[in-house]
Amino acid sequence: MKRILIHAGFHKTGTSSVQQTLMHNSNCLRRNLQVFTRKHMIELCEAARAYSVSREMSDLLAFSAEFAALVEQIDPTERRPVIISSEDLSGCMPGRRGLTDYRAAPILMKAMSETAARAFNAEYKLTYYFSTRQSDEWLRSCYAQHLRATRMSATLSEYCEKYRSSADLDRIVDGVRLAVGASSVVATPLESLSKRRLGPLGGLFDALEVPSKIRSRVKALPPSNVSLPQELLDEFLLANRSDLDDDTVKKAKFEARQIWLTGSP
Template identity: 45%
Template sequence: MVQRLIVHAGFHKTGTTSIQKALKAHRAQLRPHARVGLRPAIVGLCEAARAYSVSRSALDLGLVQFEAAELATAWAEQDSTLLLSSEDLSGHMPGRRGLQAYDATPRLMAAMVEAWRAVLGDVAIDLVFTTRDAAPWLASCHMQHLRATRITQAQEDYVRAYAGSAELDGIVDAVTAAVPDVHVHRFALEGAPFGRILALAGVPEDLWPAMPHRNRGEPNSLRAALLEINRSDLSDDDARAARKAAMQAKA
């Protein structure tokens, strides 16, 4: 039976990619303490969570619980701590599909915990959320939207429109209230969260892999180039190709 379930469930643009790269690179080293599961291993649950964050339908929430229960059934024979990490468990990032905040996340976490407990019994569950100061987080979200979608808002307009989405601590508080029998942790990006996650998994500090390097911020020139492409009269396919070329040129 699973001994403990540690779920790093969000948020986007809070160092999650760096953490996941480090977990993947050192999976074998960490295995005596925890088995690592990243998005490819839990993709059905991630996609169900993203769908519910948009629809808020009972059907999609039921699919979240189904996917969570299916995973728990597969884990039932594992005698280990499981460490999962994917920001998509919190749903879509605000700014996508008309979403203004992570307000679906508390219900998503409650549904997953309910399903996991139904299969695994009284297993210890820790939910982990990495957070970030509002200004750099909003700037990073805007850049991500520029890279991946045809957003046409300048950064200052995006920040004004989505300032409320940066209240990440409020979402963590709501998750804590939604799952009162679960340990909920918030680790700020500015406070080296990778080591704190490893400590939760019982990895001795002298065995911690090197801290992952945070991604470099993108230059303002790339932000301007992507915005110009998105505002152009190019077709969506051509704009996508132009964005890819611009990002490769700045790499």
Template identity: 40%
Template structure:
């Protein structure tokens, strides 16, 4: 069985990849088995929980959910399996006390170890998308503004979270813990230049023929960074003394109005 795991990183084109996989499911279905967050909610939830707690009980739950998922895959189906969700890499840095992606190597190592125990003949590949440091930090800042109570200015956030954007040492550690299985990566800036956008490197790993790739429906960038003016309004709401529910509703209304 061949399995490719795409676990992020967050804010590196993951939403566009998932939308492209969904919109092109009919074309890709004959070539690959695709599982996204909604298809493995228990495993994703366990990965997020362990990234925060680093607790042995949560790690045990992660192993259990991984074993359950791998066991559920039909070994007689010749198609490769793609697991695609940034939640497999845990929570995004900047949330719930996380400062870096230092949980990712252990998460990938646990998934590798469990999967190979369940299917001793499994052939695993790990793929990560990355992004230039400044662009990634500013995108994370905008995401935290809309989803949390962040009250820092963008400049302060970028200055104080530089280490969270150091992807290279994290990937080196992943290579160590999943060896001899392969680990590859591509920057969002590079993948966006290709015909299939951020989905392209995954299609490369899957060996999807060019004749099929030409037929795929392109997907524009989604979940893009909010305009500066809107970010400022969200920041003002976060800094206000209003109750959380009121602030949340105000932010949701502002964002909805912008999308309209």
């Protein structure tokens, strides 16, 4: 039976580390796994983000069409399991473009299930995998990302007060279970994976039952997109609140982060 695992989120739960480790080890994994990350499905991810904002049927149909195009690259009779990994498959991160949660995710997952059912002639098993995170840490990480990538001007406490409900990731996972069937959904807290050799990727491999001999060949990488220190976040907030134009603010934040990463301008 063809096995397909869709790692659809959530943002700021180790997803970048998963994808970078998969890409870094692509040569040693190629014979045993077929892997798709965001770079292989940019249009699909953008369609998911568009639907999460608009909630228009036309955008959902566009998403289904993009997923159908991806499915065409999968041979259901070929033995290798498939990993499809991008947090954008659940839509935009809450806090972007007016969104307050991931309520589009269950509908997007259901659309993928229905598309797969039409596309595959052979027997297959489709599993949705979500990494979750303790709410306070998740909110802080999302806030830091917004400060870095946008001109968010709220303080952390203001952000948490406004978006507290968005941190109920388990509720979204429950919604996905209702949409696609509980047996097809796996969720793992990021905290339970932090001490494992492969970190967040270990949870995906568990869900896909990847043999230990394959795992042993995978080179682990340091965590990606690590938390930013408070002093850097303070600099970002000051820049966002300034009267400088967007390009100047973007450059200032980039330079500040480079100094933090390297210790020099």
